[in-house]
Amino acid sequence: MSFALKGVAYITGAGSGIGQFAAYSLARQGVRQFALLDRNPVSDTIQELKKNYKDVEIEEIQLDVADEKAVDDSVEQTVKKFGRIDYAFNNAGVGGAVKTTDQVEKEEFERVLSVNMTGVWLCARAQIRQMLKQEKLSDSYRAYRGSIVNMASMFGVIGPSANVPTTAYATSKHAVIGMTKADAVALAPQGIKINAICPGYVLTPMIGNNMAEGSMMYNESLKVPLGRFANMEEIADCVAFLHSEASSYMIGASMIADGGFTVQ
Template identity: 40%
Template sequence: MELPFKDKVAIVTGGSFGIGRATAILFARRGAKVAVVDWIEDRETVDSITSAGGEAIFIKCDVSKDADVSSMVEQTINKFGRLDYAFNNAGIEGESAPTHEVTEENFDKVIGINLKGVWLCMKYQIPQMLKQGKGAIVNCSSIAGVIGFPGIPIYTASKHAVIGITKTAALEYATQGIRVNAVCPGVIQTPMIDRFIEKNNTTREAMASGEPIGRFGEPEEIAEAAIWLCSDASSFTTGHALVVDGGWVAR
């Protein structure tokens, strides 16, 4: 079996669950060594990789904290000797509220993880990629990064901003061997969507019917998109926000 990422190294933030877990596992299946990063210590992702013969480590990290992110990237390089790919996926939905009722605490927490976290990760990932002369970064935005969603204004703002910082970084490093793209998932069956729906079957059915394709997406479908954006198959793609949403924003 061909292993296109053999001897390569990937960082996946938010790697303990959902899209992050699926992407970390797929990186490993394609031959990469993976640093699984999350603030929740859940070893299932690493165990899934190592039990299948892959190589992975878990690093606990709060991506909103500079020292944590700096240490996380340093630990990855110390362990594996290089860094080729990064999927900056860690994110939270925050509290649902109309714009005028959003609390400052909620604003700071969502922006801190969803936007500052992406920036901090790139801040420490890019220097290593510059040393190597090549690298690929994928930042996780959302369909809420390209259209508005009432009731989650700060999440929506943070995901729009992820696309903006992605495009800027893509231009800054385009001639230095580093590609930077974003993936924008639609409604994906993950713990985050379970929290948002709160086991309300009526809401679940309404959201599923809102998908033109007629169902929620699976984490593995976003993983495939993120992996493609990291691969040489997308070598002419940078600064792009790839929407993977079952047709939601096409309506």
């Protein structure tokens, strides 16, 4: 699919996984200016982008999304480099322990929320403050001053499976959806589009190495009507869609891409 995107993308967790593939998807749609943020190096992402797009411009920023000052500084650095932020993907997150409420430690619960919820909120707050200062890229009635996609999960819409009791993770993702809805309603009249992406299970390298017959992940895959987990590119393309004018009438949506897991 093609959306002919122009502007500046800001992606957290861009060094690997869905964040990395979101950068590739946005580049395929025309984006050539990227702020790529991660706690770890983003060298693989940068190398792939530069190999395929000779005119790409990249600002690499090391970032802990739970650090308020670092988040604010990263947005300031991006704007200093590119002048604006058009497409923000708040993707960085952690899975956390597979434990029920009676088992999980307070420190672990708070750690997951600090990254998956507070980190997303800190990034969105800094992005919104910047987007309110900038004008639309075009005069189209479908254009926005900026678009934000927050990373949620299908476990932000339903409870996790009984054999995957990720209490802290599910709590954080439900919270992201609530924040997305509240911000979307408040900021839409001011020209900022905010939505959430809710992936199901995604075939990351880590999960791919734990798919032996009879394993927890193998058993979860049997519950997916499509009969497989998503490839990272499939979720990344959904992110590109949410940033495009093709989704111009979607505000505060929780876009589920789970192979049918939640509709059973």
